[in-house]
Amino acid sequence: MDRQEHKVERRLAAIFAADVAGYSRLMSQDEVGTLQALTAHREVMDRLITEHGGRIANTAGDSVLAEFPSVVDAVRCAAQVQDALASANQNMSEEEHLRFRIGVHVGDVMVRGGDLLGDGVNIAARLEGIADPGGICISEAAYGYVRKAVPLTFTDLGPQKVKNIEEPVRAYAVCSPTSAPMSQTSTADANLLRVPDKPFIAVLPFTNLSGDPEQEYFADGITEDLIAALSRCRWLFVIARNSVFTLKGRAVDIKEVGRQLGVRYVLEGSVRKAGNRVRITTQLVEALTGTDIWAGRFDRDLTDIFALQDEITESVVSAIEPSLQAAEIERARAKVTSNLEAYDLYLRALPEFYAFTEQGFRRAETLLRQAVERDPGYAEAWGALADCRGRLMVGGWTEDWDADAARSREAALQAVQCDPDNARVLAVAAWSLASLSGVLERAVTFCERALYLQPNSSYVLTNCGWVLIYTDECERALVCLEKARRLNPLDPRGYITLNAIGAVHFMGSRFKETEQFTRRALEMNPNHPISLRYLTAALAQMGRLAEAAEVGRVLQSTRWEAMRTHLNRTCYRNPKKRELLFDGLRKAGVRV
Structure with missing residues (x-):
């Protein structure tokens, strides 16, 4: 064999x-149609790669590996491809959609016989595995x-943490130029996420200037109330x-925050609490340009704190949209x-609640019970109590x-x-009603109204x-779940949403996608x-x-015994979907 064939060239690319x-699933459903669609999609992709100065190095089945002399050209190409x-x-039925995942990295590669090899290639391939269907994922480099x-x-x-890469x-x-994520939703569904006419805003954690670390919860509470309003x-x-x-306590650049979170506006501020008085300063900034839109300073007695929150909220929404209807401002005035x-007790419970540990939930439960004892009409506290009790159950931290x-259900209905x-x-x-008590019809009624009232809350x-x-x-x-991810891209509890997406794919027998999202959750x-x-x-259903x-x-x-109870009490409207889950667990040797 010619020694030249063994020559390996290294270069940065x-x-x-x-x-x-989901290529295997699509092939099993319609081999001929999938191959025809793949050929059409590859013609588009190959043309765009060439137009952006790229070279296709390796192909196998549905996969494509290309190199570009410029990472800017590679990312531009990826965006145009998607x-x-x-x-x-759009010209195909939902079942026929092919959605590529794309990963882009810049690093050292080995070139042998036109093929690309090495860690740089492996990292790009792993990034592609992280990307959502229809999406792009790039490395820090x-x-x-x-x-x-x-x-x-x-x-x-x-x-x-990616396979076979040590660090x-x-x-x-x-994301797209309109701040919409390139996600796995269909083109029709993606319109629900691409909303250039509906501005995104991030309320950064307000800074506690009181000189007392114990007042940190109060500044956090003001931030949360403004987000909710x-x-x-x-x-x-x-x-x-x-x-x-996740940005709390960090020095941030507003333009970078805008890029990181995909928002048009950023609201930041500080809280200084002294005795029975509070001073709140706020600033609304257009993230793209760093231009100040509005700023305000408020000095009030603590007895006026709720009116103060109304005033700040009204000022912010009016600054963003001068033609905002009065009815919308009225909705922002609803107080808990x-x-x-x-x-105060409710605010103290929240840090414990978000820790997502058994001890944290139990401390939060104690504080929330004290809150509803002092104000039995406090809907937010009752709702948090229902959620707290439910999460203890889901975590297996329950004896009965x-x-x-029943306690979670009663707190939820009281809320x-x-x-x-x-x-x-x-x-x-x-x-609570659907997951813990199996009361599906009433749960659906509550769900529909929640989505109507607040369709832009990741929690909802x-x-x-x-x-x-x-x-x-x-x-x-x-x-709903993809939209939740867009609205809460850095959520430390994002594994709940990722797992739910995995569950959706499981119910559709898309087990490879289930593995992808549940591993990310884990x-x-x-x-x-x-x-x-x-x-x-x-894994069991995939053999x-x-x-x-x-x-x-x-x-x-x-705590499997408690988990078994949850599993057996969970009600699915379609019994075939429940049996699909049970069958997989039995195949894996799990007692259900």
Whole structure:
């Protein structure tokens, strides 16, 4: 053999890796149609790669590997490919849609006989696996080159542990110029996310200037109330609490925050509490340009704190949209309680609640019970109490399932009775009734009203997404859950949403996608029992019984008896979907 054939060349390159999500499933359903669609899509992709100066190096089946001399060109190409393929999918039925995942990295590669090899290629391929169907994921190295060079926004996914790569790889999801994520929803569904006429806003955690760390919860509470009040405006998309609080305590650049969260506006401020007085300063900034739109300073007695929140909210929404209807401002004025002591207890419970541990939930439960004792009409506290009790049950931290389910249900219904127009309360009541008590019809009623009242809350969307899974409306659930991810891109509890997306795919027998999303959920919370449950069943249904049994052993090492009760009490409107889950668990050797 010619020695020249063995020569290996090294060079720096931008690597573009792509494959079709769910390709095996599509082939099993319609081999001829899938091959025809793949050929048409590849013609589009290959043409765009060439136009952007790229070279296709390796292809196999549905996968494509290309190199570019410029990472900017590679990312521009990837974005145009996804837009073009989304347009092509419009002419096909939902079942025929092909959605490519694309990963882009810049690094050292080896070239042999025209093929690309090495860690740089492996990282690009792993990033492609992280990307959503129809989406793009790039490495931190690539992000450094393109973040100011292309008209796209990016969501920081954090360090990702990827197969066969020793060090975690920091990944960024690419969003469209209109701040919409390139996600796995259909083109029709994506219109629900691409909303250039509906501005996004992020309320950054207000800074505590009181000089007393014990007052930190008060500043956090002001921030949360403003997020909740602004999200009641149906025309305004508000980034959720969990995502913005990942920025707490950090010096941030407003333009970078705008790019990271994909928002047009950023509200920031500070709280200084002294004795019976409070001073709040706020500033509304247009993120793209860094231009100040509005600023305000408010000095009030603490007895006026709720009126103060109304005043700030009204000023913000009026600054963003001068023609906002008076009815929308009125909706932002709805207040949860006039009892300052109950409000203080509620605020103290929230940090414990978001810790998502048994001890945290029990401390939160104690504080919330004290809050509703002081104000029995406090709907938000009743709703948080129902959620708190439910999460203790889902975590397996319960001794009497029936009694605890009844407590969660009673707290949820009490919350709705106190405020039947509070979307968060309705959403948690819907989840509690469906997931813990099997009361599906009433849960659906609450879910529909919550989505009508507050369609732009990630909390509402995630809770209602789970209800829709139980009621066999999985495609609609997927729309809600993907929208929740967009509104809460940095959510530390995002594993709940990721797992729900995995559950949607499981119910559609898309087990490879279930594995993808539940593994991502488990990277965030390694012992999350519901994620372990769906991953075990998915692996078993794919015939990977040894892997399924291994995950099943981890599942059963948790508080499995309580989990078994949850599993057996969970009500699915379509009994075939329930049996699909049970069958997978049995194949893995899990006792159900």
